[in-house]
Amino acid sequence: MRLQVGCPTNDFDATKTFTEWILRIGEGNISGPNDGEAEVEFLKDVIVRSTSDHIHSIVLTIYSSFENHLDDPSYFQDKDIFVPTNEEVDAINDYMLRLMKDEGKTYINLDFFCKTESKYCFKESIYSVDVLNVFKTSGIPNHKLTLRTGVPVMLLHNIDQTKGLCNGTRLQIVRLGKHVIETHIIGGRFFNETTYKLHMKFTLFDKRILFRFLQKQFLLVVCFAMTVNKSQKQSLSTVVLYLHRPVFTHGQLYVVASRLTSKKCLKILICDDEGRLTNKTKNVVYKEVFQRL
Structure with a gap:
């Protein structure tokens, strides 16, 4: 087609x-x-x-x-x-960001332990917040999210399907704030419409650590390259x-x-x-x- x-x-x-x-x-x-x-x-x-x-x-x-x-x-x-692979995505995106003159902003995610009823909860004491910060998995923003004005990004979760804001939607950064990012949609029938992204809390579970934890970050990833x-x-x-x-x-x-x-x-x-x-x-x-x- x-x-x-x-x-x-x-x-x-x-x-x-x-x-x-x-x-x-x-x-x-x-x-x-x-x-x-x-x-x-x-x-x-x-x-x-x-x-x-x-x-x-x-x-x-x-x-x-x-x-x-x-x-x-x-x-x-x-x-x-x-x-x-995601490793190659990160290498290309980092290379592109280094070519840009705009300093942009770096957003650091916040990780918190969740209350859990898992029988493995005693293992939580093994993992410090610094350890949680290095976990990388599909659909989760990196600990450090560096963005610059004009950079293409991809949305990582469904937010509002009626407005085209779905997992995989590509956007372009227009303006960077401390807690809000202004973007334009760069694909589909909502092309060039303005949207605003907020710092969001979401619950994560990774089978490598066997318990849930909260993360607060923008649900975006730079997408000069994608898997x-x-x-x-x-x-x-x-x-x-x-x-x-x-x-x-x-x-x-x-x-x-x-x-x-x-x-x-x-x-x-x-x-x-x-x-x-x-x-x-x-x-x-x-x-x-x-x-x-």
């Missing part, structure tokens, strides 16, 4: 070929018969050239003049960088996929390909196990998923 929207009438055959290629990736049929893992080879015209600093190379590919567009929500509306899993609600016309390491679970490569509105949208930088650039990567499909469909 995305390809149909972005397909010129004179490019139908190429779009059809690309659609079939995406479906073969999703079904695990790329590169012939396989046991669920197969090698995918990309054409040279989608490969990002790089020397030693790969993050610098992908940033030049997609955000070459971003500082001139920090007051333009449409600039970030249809572009992003996809990576497999492949977080990209599933997006439709984008410019995507750079950075595979410093291969995808590691079912359908991740398919998710990236199916976010695109055109074959020309995709650029990719792939490293092999020894860190050298290549145009081949692994596709992972658990074929038992399709056995009873």
Whole structure:
């Protein structure tokens, strides 16, 4: 459906070929018969050239003049960088923030222990607040949230679905206050509408520590880059996929390909196990998923 929207009438055959290629990736049929893992080879015209600093190379590919567009929500509306893991997301977002002249603000979260009836509650004494601060998990802001005016961010929880404020909604920072952040929505039917984000308290549970604790923070994360899993609600016309390491679970490569509105949208930088650039990567499909469909 995305390809149909972005397909010129004179490019139908190429779009059809690309659609079939995406479906073969999703079904695990790329590169012939396989046991669920197969090698995918990309054409040279989608490969990002790089020397030693790969993050610098992908940033030049997609955000070459971003500082001139920090007051333009449409600039970030249809572009992003996809990576497999949160560690790589943090590395790219930190790199982008360091390029900006605006000092911005750093918000430190507040962690509190919750009353719990768990039989493991005695273990709470092991964990100081400083220990809680270093836990990182999906859907939770980092302990230190550094933001600058014009930066694209992503909402981490559903707040008001009727106004488009859902988990995965992308926003752009307009103004930073001590307890309130003004943003513009940069995607969907509520594009460019103004919203305000407050410091919020929410309860967290991580199976690594076996009890609940409260955190107070803005439910936002910088999103110059995002994980492949977080990209599933997006439709984008410019995507750079950075595979410093291969995808590691079912359908991740398919998710990236199916976010695109055109074959020309995709650029990719792939490293092999020894860190050298290549145009081949692994596709992972658990074929038992399709056995009873």
